[in-house]
Structure formats: C-alpha cells, structure tokens
Amino acid sequence: MDRIIEILSEYTEVPKDQIKPENTILDDLALTSLDVMDLIGALEDEYDLEIPDQDIRSISTVADIEAYIQSHA
Amino acid sequence: MKPIFKATPDLWLTALPKEQDLPDLLAGMPQSWKEHILSYTSSKRQHQSAGAWALLALMLKERGLQPDEVSFSDNGKPSFVHLPLYFSLSHDGGYAACLLSELPCGLDLQHFCLPHHPKLQKQLGLKEQQCLKDEQLLSSEFARIWTRKEAIIKLLDLSITSIRNIDPKTDAVCSVPYENLWISWISARPESVELKASWNESAPWKETSHSGNLKTARSGGGLIFPISKASARDRIRNMEQPQLSGCRKDEGMKEYDN
Numbered sequence: 313m314d315r316i317i318e319i320l321s322e323y324t325e326v327p328k329d330q331i332k333p334e335n336t337i338l339d340d341l342a343l344t345s346l347d348v349m350d351l352i353g354a355l356e357d358e359y360d361l362e363i364p365d366q367d368i369r370s371i372s373t374v375a376d377i378e379a380y381i382q383s384h385a
Numbered sequence: 386m387k388p389i390f391k392a393t394p395d396l397w398l399t400a401l402p403k404e405q406d407l408p409d410l411l412a413g414m415p416q417s418w419k420e421h422i423l424s425y426t427s428s429k430r431q432h433q434s435a436g437a438w439a440l441l442a443l444m445l446k447e448r449g450l451q452p453d454e455v456s457f458s459d460n461g462k463p464s465f466v467h468l469p470l471y472f473s474l475s476h477d478g479g480y481a482a483c484l485l486s487e488l489p490c491g492l493d494l495q496h497f498c499l500p501h502h503p504k505l506q507k508q509l510g511l512k513e514q515q516c517l518k519d520e521q522l523l524s525s526e527f528a529r530i531w532t533r534k535e536a537i538i539k540l541l542d543l544s545i546t547s548i549r550n551i552d553p554k555t556d557a558v559c560s561v562p563y564e565n566l567w568i569s570w571i572s573a574r575p576e577s578v579e580l581k582a583s584w585n586e587s588a589p590w591k592e593t594s595h596s597g598n599l600k601t602a603r604s605g606g607g608l609i610f611p612i613s614k615a616s617a618r619d620r621i622r623n624m625e626q627p628q629l630s631g632c633r634k635d636e637g638m639k640e641y642d643n
Contacts, residue, residue: 323501342427344477345545346495346505346531353504365546 313378319354323347333375359385386439394572395444395485401436410435417454437474437481444485462542473539482568490572491539493532497524497565508549532569533558540571
C-alpha cells in the first residue's frame with residue numbers, strides 16, 4: 313500500500329499521510345481523466361501487469377487499487 | 386464571470402471565479418446541478434465544476450432560457466431533462482468551458498502538459514512524432530491529441546478508458562489553442578462521426594485546418610474566435626450529414642456498439 317500511496321501522491325500532490333484507503337481517486341483525490349489514464353500506465357509498469365479497460369472502471373478507491381494489484385500482479 | 390470568447394456552435398470559455406464565490410455560483414442553480422457539484426468531496430473540484438455549470442447558466446440566459454434539471458448517464462454525461470439542447474462542460478486549471486448545441490456534442494480543454502508516465506504518450510501516438518523534440522511543442526501536441534480524443538469520448542458517451550482506442554484525427558473535431566490551453570469540440574450526430582482513419586496514416590501535427598491562435602485575435606478588449614463564422618457554419622453543416630453507418634468496431638468501442 314505504501315508504494316501505491318507514494319505513486320498517488322505524485323499524481324495528486326496530496327501529501328502521502330493524507331491519502332487513505334477509502335479515498336476515491338476521482339472525487340476525494342480530484343484526479344482528472346488524464347491523471348487516471350496516466351496513473352494506470354504507471355501502475356502497469358510498476359507492477360508489470362496490463363490492466364484491461366473494463367477493469368479500470370471497477371477501480372474507484374485507493375483500496376480498490378491495492379486489491380486489484382494484489383490479485384493480479 | 387464573463388466569457389472570454391464565443392464561437393459557433395455556442396462555445397464559451399471563462400476564467401474561473403474565486404473559490405470563495407462557490408455559494409454565489411450555486412445560488413439559483415437547479416437542484417440536480419447543485420447535487421452534482423456538491424457530490425465532489427474535493428473543494429477544488431467543486432469550484433471548477435460550479436464554474437462550468439455557471440457558464441452554462443449564462444449561456445442559457447442569453448438564449449432567454451431558464452436552467453433545466455439534468456440527468457446523468459452511467460458514464461457521467463449530463464443531459465437536459467426538458468430542453469431540446471445538448472451541452473458539454475470541461476474545466477482545467479483556472480478555466481472552464483461550455484458547449485451548447487442543437488446536436489449532441491463533446492468538449493474538452495486541457496493545459497499543455499505531458500503525462501508523468503511516458504506510457505500514455507506512447508498510447509496516444511506521440512511515439513510516432515519523433516520530430517517533436519521540443520518539450521513545449523510536445524506538451525502542446527499531447528494536450529491537443531488528448532482534447533480531441535476526449536471530445537469524441539464525451540460526444541459518444543463512452544468511458545474514459547476508451548481513450549486509448551479513439552482516433553483523434555476524425556475531421557469532425559475542431560481544435561483551437563488559447564494561451565497554454567487546447568480546446569477541442571465536436572457537435573454531431575454520433576452515428577455520423579467518422580472514426581475510420583488510423584493514427585499512422587499521416588502526421589497529425591500537419592493537420593492545421595481548424596487551428597488558430599486566439600492570442601493574435603484580440604480586438605476591442607475582447608477575443609474574437611479565429612475561425613470565420615462562414616467556415617464554422619460550413620463545418621457544422623458538413624458534420625450534420627451522415628458520413629458513415631457507424632463507428633469503427635475497435636475493442637474500445639464496445640460500449641458504443643452495445
């Protein structure tokens with residue numbers, strides 16, 4: 313989770329200690345659509361996986377990102 | 386709040402008002418507008434969204450119309466409940482824009498930028514643009530491509546995840562730079578949008594027919610849209626003619642096909 317929060321902090325400029333698992337990436341962290349697609353690319357490279365478009369739609373919160381990576385990486 | 390420029394079909398751009406003006410912006414808005422704006426937990430996002438919706442209210446007022454309640458599609462595309470008009474909103478940084486049209490439409494604006502991660506540049510086609518070594522030019526081109534794709538996404542009411550498969554070169558999208566922004570929009574019947582060209586067919590930066598520099602178009606203290614009205618009207622008229630029976634059946638277009 314620490315690395316995910318670190319990456320999210322880079323994209324959102326929200327300090328790491330303020331990013332919580334329950335935060336939604338669009339509403340709470342205010343990521344734009346461009347940020348989301350950019351973030352997906354970073355996660356795919358960081359964890360050596362390919363996130364299909366249909367799976368991206370199911371990722372809403374920081375915890376969702378962690379769960380997805382734990383089950384697919 | 387005043388529009389910086391107007392275009393055909395009605396496209397207004399404005400600098401966002403101050404964040405503390407949010408209550409004033411919300412006053413008088415229909416309940417569905419307020420609920421949508423306040424559904425954002427980020428105050429920054431609330432402020433940007435309110436600015437765009439306030440611009441829509443101004444545009445309706447100029448047409449002598451009252452703000453109508455809206456509903457939202459699964460992908461978040463808003464539509465009027467009663468008014469026979471279509472609109473699209475976008476905001477980035479300190480600006481908000483609104484497109485109001487008699488046809489379905491999509492609008493996006495984006496500051497010149499490069500994604501943090503180079504993968505998105507590659508996915509959007511910038512890898513082909515080996516001649517763009519200059520970072521300013523590259524960031525401008527990235528924003529132009531992104532806005533053209535997102536305008537189509539919004540028109541077709543697709544998920545943002547389709548953006549990797551959308552071709553930005555379709556002729557029906559208009560793009561114009563304003564200072565360090567690209568603004569792209571499309572107003573057309575979705576079934577008439579031609580998305581057949583592949584990215585590699587020609588270098589996209591050679592496509593300049595819709596481009597104009599608003600910075601050179603200042604007049605009388607305001608800004609005049611650089612595309613002539615006749616030219617814009619012709620383009621819109623052309624857009625209304627069915628061009629293809631449907632969209633390219635790419636992986637990313639499944640939502641539209643369904």
